[in-house]
Amino acid sequence: MAGVTIGSAIAAMSLRNIVHCALLLTITFSGLAVLYLQLNAQFVAFAQILVYVGAVAILIVFAILLTRGSERTPDASQKKRGLGWGLLVALGTFGVICKAILSSRLLSPNAETAPSAPVKLIGRQLMENYVLPLEIVALLLTAALVGAAVIALQERRRPE
Amino acid sequence: MIEVVDQLWVNLKRMIVDHTPDQFRPLTSILLSIVPIVAVFPGLFALTTLLERKGLGRIQNRYGPNRVGWFGILQPLADGIKMLTKEDIVPRAADSVVHFLAPLVLLVAVLLSFSVLPYGRNMVPIDLDAGLLFFFAVGASTELAVFMAGWSSRNKYSLLGAMRAIAQMISYEVPLVLSAIPVVMLTGTLSVATIVSAQAQFSHGFANWNFFTPWGFAGGILFLIAATAESNRTPFDIPEAESEIIAGYLTEYSGFKYALFFLGEYLGLFALSALGVTLFLGGWSAPFQFLDWFPSWGWFFLKLLGLIFLFIWLRGTLPRLRADQLLRFSWKFMLPLCLINLVTAAVWHYSAQWALSAPFWIRLSIRLLVCLSIIIIPYLLLGTKLNPHVNKRTYRYAA
Numbered sequence: 001m002a003g004v005t006i007g008s009a010i011a012a013m014s015l016r017n018i019v020h021c022a023l024l025l026t027i028t029f030s031g032l033a034v035l036y037l038q039l040n041a042q043f044v045a046f047a048q049i050l051v052y053v054g055a056v057a058i059l060i061v062f063a064i065l066l067t068r069g070s071e072r073t074p075d076a077s078q079k080k081r082g083l084g085w086g087l088l089v090a091l092g093t094f095g096v097i098c099k100a101i102l103s104s105r106l107l108s109p110n111a112e113t114a115p116s117a118p119v120k121l122i123g124r125q126l127m128e129n130y131v132l133p134l135e136i137v138a139l140l141l142t143a144a145l146v147g148a149a150v151i152a153l154q155e156r157r158r159p160e
Numbered sequence: 161m162i163e164v165v166d167q168l169w170v171n172l173k174r175m176i177v178d179h180t181p182d183q184f185r186p187l188t189s190i191l192l193s194i195v196p197i198v199a200v201f202p203g204l205f206a207l208t209t210l211l212e213r214k215g216l217g218r219i220q221n222r223y224g225p226n227r228v229g230w231f232g233i234l235q236p237l238a239d240g241i242k243m244l245t246k247e248d249i250v251p252r253a254a255d256s257v258v259h260f261l262a263p264l265v266l267l268v269a270v271l272l273s274f275s276v277l278p279y280g281r282n283m284v285p286i287d288l289d290a291g292l293l294f295f296f297a298v299g300a301s302t303e304l305a306v307f308m309a310g311w312s313s314r315n316k317y318s319l320l321g322a323m324r325a326i327a328q329m330i331s332y333e334v335p336l337v338l339s340a341i342p343v344v345m346l347t348g349t350l351s352v353a354t355i356v357s358a359q360a361q362f363s364h365g366f367a368n369w370n371f372f373t374p375w376g377f378a379g380g381i382l383f384l385i386a387a388t389a390e391s392n393r394t395p396f397d398i399p400e401a402e403s404e405i406i407a408g409y410l411t412e413y414s415g416f417k418y419a420l421f422f423l424g425e426y427l428g429l430f431a432l433s434a435l436g437v438t439l440f441l442g443g444w445s446a447p448f449q450f451l452d453w454f455p456s457w458g459w460f461f462l463k464l465l466g467l468i469f470l471f472i473w474l475r476g477t478l479p480r481l482r483a484d485q486l487l488r489f490s491w492k493f494m495l496p497l498c499l500i501n502l503v504t505a506a507v508w509h510y511s512a513q514w515a516l517s518a519p520f521w522i523r524l525s526i527r528l529l530v531c532l533s534i535i536i537i538p539y540l541l542l543g544t545k546l547n548p549h550v551n552k553r554t555y556r557y558a559a
Contacts, residue, residue, distance in 0.1 A: 009254065012232045020255075025303075042289055042294075046290050046293040046297045047297075049297035049301065050297040050300050051299065053297075053304065054297065054301055056305075057304060058303055058330065063306055065311075119289055119290045119293075120349070
């Protein structure tokens with residue numbers, strides 16, 4: 001499954017047709033969801049499908065189709081400079097994730113095996129321990145929604 | 161005797177699994193769960209196409225199909241043969257891989273959603289802890305199939321049709337999920353089997369279905385409307401609209417792929433109806449205690465057929481909505497009502513513990529009155545006062 005996920009991710013980066021890239025990206029998302037399922041994290045897996053395959057993929061596709069006018073191929077020099085920066089960012093991210101995994105206590109030999117997280121427990125944690133982050137995220141999303149509506153309204157008013 | 165009929169399929173499966181060699185047991189068990197789904201629901205699809213054409217004929221004062229077999233009963237078979245032998249045309253400019261994959265993605269996603277529904281007592285293929293979430297998650301991925309179909313056809317009109325269909329499906333997914341949330345809140349679980357067994361209890365010989373509570377009544381109707389829109393049925397079938405925009409994203413499909421799309425669409429309707437039955441109409445449970453002898457799977461399919469009949473009736477009765485009316489209806493009418501319904505559910509739940517010194521029946525009627533007014537007053541206000549310009553109808557040509 002990891003093979004499928006990584007393979008489709010690589011293909012998504014290298015294919016020329018940008019809609020194909022988007023479709024392959026959804027395969028990557030679903031592959032990730034299956035990986036979560038194998039790790040016994042049902043809730044996260046289904047949320048992954050619901051949010052990424054159901055919403056983010058559609059959003060990407062809409063964005064591609066609505067901005068088609070600005071489609072152009074980058075020239076060679078731009079590509080090379082992009083490669084350097086890309087490598088730097090990728091290595092940095094890899095390093096940070098490696099450090100996080102190595103320092104996590106799950107790797108220590110006496111960690112309990114496969115903690116299962118039923119939905120009820122997740123809900124309780126969200127509503128009790130993590131209620132402040134949840135509310136902040138909700139506020140942020142509401143603000144984003146209102147902002148989007150305001151932008152859309154202004155654009156419609158202008159041509160009149 | 162009742163027990164035997166009720167648990168017929170469960171026991172049959174257990175018997176077959178017990179008689180297979182040990183190493184094949186998991187495989188047999190999986191196959192025996194999948195094969196009935198794949199066999200029964202496409203069969204139901206064939207039956208529904210006939211019922212729909214007959215029903216629409218009845219509504220429109222004509223006969224409907226009556227040539228093939230007895231009262232046209234073999235019509236689905238004839239349709240199937242016709243679809244199989246038709247030429248499968250792929251446009252030259254089309255993206256053939258994506259064009260081929262689109263109907264398959266739709267069908268697989270829809271079939272997956274059948275795996276978590278309870279068809280009878282102890283008859284749920286997989287009882288997932290987050291079954292409801294799984295259902296909505298795979299349901300959401302059908303939008304991608306619609307996009308793939310519209311885009312890969314390389315036809316402007318297909319693409320426009322697909323965009324319109326996706327906009328509709330996304331808009332109605334919000335009320336669909338929101339109307340299901342009160343059920344989850346009050347049952348306290350996302351497991352579909354537990355939701356049904358919570359409703360399968362009787363008080364005063366009367367079933368404990370969610371539809372008989374104020375929030376369940378409003379939620380059930382909202383769910384039904386959203387399900388109609390989600391499965392692109394009339395009055396929300398502008399994505400297809402054969403008579404006006406030549407079937408939208410399906411324009412470039414022919415032959416069996418077209419049939420697969422239709423199969424996927426009808427199966428999606430069945431899945432959503434089955435979920436509606438499960439969430440609001442008590443799943444496999446009987447409406448009255450004295451009717452409990454009827455097998456549970458029989459009740460489930462009776463209710464399912466009842467809902468399908470309702471959908472056929474709606475299709476024969478209502479005209480098509482325009483795309484902008486349809487989106488406005490979702491965001492400005494259904495979404496607020498769904499949110500208000502959450503409040504109704506909370507009031508209904510907590511008012512059960514009111515320390516009011518009055519007889520049970522008076523307390524119940526006060527609770528009913530309060531909850532119904534919470535949902536009905538906003539409904540009336542939204543319908544008349546808050547959207548005044550919407551309701552003004554002018555008939556220019558009809559006298």
